[in-house]
Amino acid sequence: MNWQEVCEHPSLKDLPFKIELNEYGQVVMSPVKVYHSAFQGEIEHLLRSLLPNGKTLPECAIATPAGTKVTDVAWVSLERFQMIREEDECSIAPEICVEVISSSNSKREIREKMELYFSRGALECWTCDEHGNMSFHSREGQLEQSAIAPDFPARVDL
Numbered sequence: 001m002n003w004q005e006v007c008e009h010p011s012l013k014d015l016p017f018k019i020e021l022n023e024y025g026q027v028v029m030s031p032v033k034v035y036h037s038a039f040q041g042e043i044e045h046l047l048r049s050l051l052p053n054g055k056t057l058p059e060c061a062i063a064t065p066a067g068t069k070v071t072d073v074a075w076v077s078l079e080r081f082q083m084i085r086e087e088d089e090c091s092i093a094p095e096i097c098v099e100v101i102s103s104s105n106s107k108r109e110i111r112e113k114m115e116l117y118f119s120r121g122a123l124e125c126w127t128c129d130e131h132g133n134m135s136f137h138s139r140e141g142q143l144e145q146s147a148i149a150p151d152f153p154a155r156v157d158l
Contacts, residue, residue, distance in 0.1 A: 001025045003061060003068045003089040018059070021067040032102070035158065039100045039128050040072050042156050047075045047096070050149045054095075055081050061089040062097070064116035071097040071117065072128075075149075093120035096148055100128045124148055132156040 003021060006012055012019060012027070022028050044056045060074035068089050076084070076094035084090045097117040099110055114125040118139050124146055127135045132155050136143040146152050 001027060003063070006068070018070055018072075023066040025067070035130065036072075036100050036102055038158050039132060039156060042158065043073045043098055043100070043126075043128060046152060046156070047073065047149065050151055051075055054078055057094060060094060060097070062093050062117060062120055063089045063091055064120055066112070066116055069113055069116055071113075072100045073098040090120070093117045093122040095123045096126065096146070097122045097124075098126040098128065101130060103130070128156060132158065 001009075001021065002025065006019060006021060006027060018032055019027060040058055044058055048056045054075050054077045057074040057076060058072070060071050061068050062071060062074075071094075074094035075096040080092060080095065084092055084094075097114070099105070099113060101110065110127060114122075114137060117125050123138065124143070125137045126146070127137075129135075134152065134154050134156060136146045136152075138147065145154070
């Protein structure tokens with residue numbers, strides 16, 4: 001399958017799962033818990049507040065060499081948004097890609113997803129653990145704080 005087929009398939013609509021494609025075009029589904037959604041909402045709100053000259057994108061699909069990956073929250077500049085706004089999946093990653101860590105995620109999986117986002121042009125990848133602790137990364141490694149949103153808190157409270 002390709003991402004357009006996934007988006008148009010009637011049996012894949014309104015599922016309580018996060019859907020991605022692997023490098024073989026196979027659908028991969030992950031369950032989402034309430035805390036996961038709550039952190040997504042809070043992170044999106046904070047990004048929108050701190051970086052008003054861009055767009056926040058919840059559940060943003062990104063075309064990668066290993067299939068379509070869906071970052072939990074993304075922030076994209078208005079300039080980059082104009083390049084991707086009509087696409088089914090982003091050919092260029094938003095500048096910030098955020099993953100909310102679930103119990104089903106392994107550290108290896110998250111590292112691989114961040115590398116895939118960087119390969120598609122992301123400038124920073126962030127993670128949020130199950131307690132709301134944030135971790136900020138650039139291509140060069142872990143950052144003390146975001147260079148793009150330096151006022152983003154190190155911990156998100158629900």
